[in-house]
Amino acid sequence: MTGGRRVDFSIWLFEQRKRDDRVGRAAFDAFQEHQRGEWPEAETLQDRLDLMRGIGVRGAPLRGLEEAWWEYIDVVTRDVAQKNLLMEMGGVVERALSKAEPAEDCDRYVIDGASVQRLKRLLAKLKEI
Numbered sequence: 001m002t003g004g005r006r007v008d009f010s011i012w013l014f015e016q017r018k019r020d021d022r023v024g025r026a027a028f029d030a031f032q033e034h035q036r037g038e039w040p041e042a043e044t045l046q047d048r049l050d051l052m053r054g055i056g057v058r059g060a061p062l063r064g065l066e067e068a069w070w071e072y073i074d075v076v077t078r079d080v081a082q083k084n085l086l087m088e089m090g091g092v093v094e095r096a097l098s099k100a101e102p103a104e105d106c107d108r109y110v111i112d113g114a115s116v117q118r119l120k121r122l123l124a125k126l127k128e129i
Contacts, residue, residue: 005076009084010039013065023071026064026102044084062106070125078129085126091112092118 005012014034016027033039042048049062075080094116103110 008082009045009069009072010034012075012129013050016068022060022064025066026061026068029061030065044088046088046091046095050095073125080127081129085122085129089119089122089126092122 010030012033013027016023017031018024019027025070030039037122040048040051040053045066049065073084076084092115096111096119097109099115100109100111102108
C-alpha cells in the first residue's frame with residue numbers, strides 16, 4: 001500500500017532528520033552531507049549505496065538509508081513508488097550482471113544470492129502496490 005505524496009527521495013529523507021530512530025540518524029547525516037555539497041546524486045538506492053560503500057561507509061548508515069527508502073516507497077503515490085521500484089530493479093540487475101560469472105555449461109550465469117533476494121523483495125513490493 002502506498003501513500004499520497006509526490007516527492008523526491010532526497011527531499012523526503014531530509015524532512016526526516018529530526019526523528020529519533022535509525023531513519024532519522026540517516027536523514028540527519030544525509031542532510032549534513034547535502035549542506036556541505038557532498039550528498040551524492042544517484043538515480044537509485046543501489047547507486048547511492050554503492051557510492052557510499054566506495055567512500056568507506058559501512059554498517060548502520062547503510063541500513064538506515066535502506067530502511068528509509070522502503071519507508072519512502074510506502075508514503076509516496078503509487079506511480080512514484082512504481083517508478084522507483086522499477087528503477088531500483090534495473091540498478092540491482094545491472095550490478096548483479098556486472099558481477100555475474102559464467103556457469104560451467106557457458107549458457108548460464110551465476111549471480112550472487114544477495115541480488116536475488118533484493119530482486120525478490122522489490123518484485124514483491126511492486127506486486128503489492
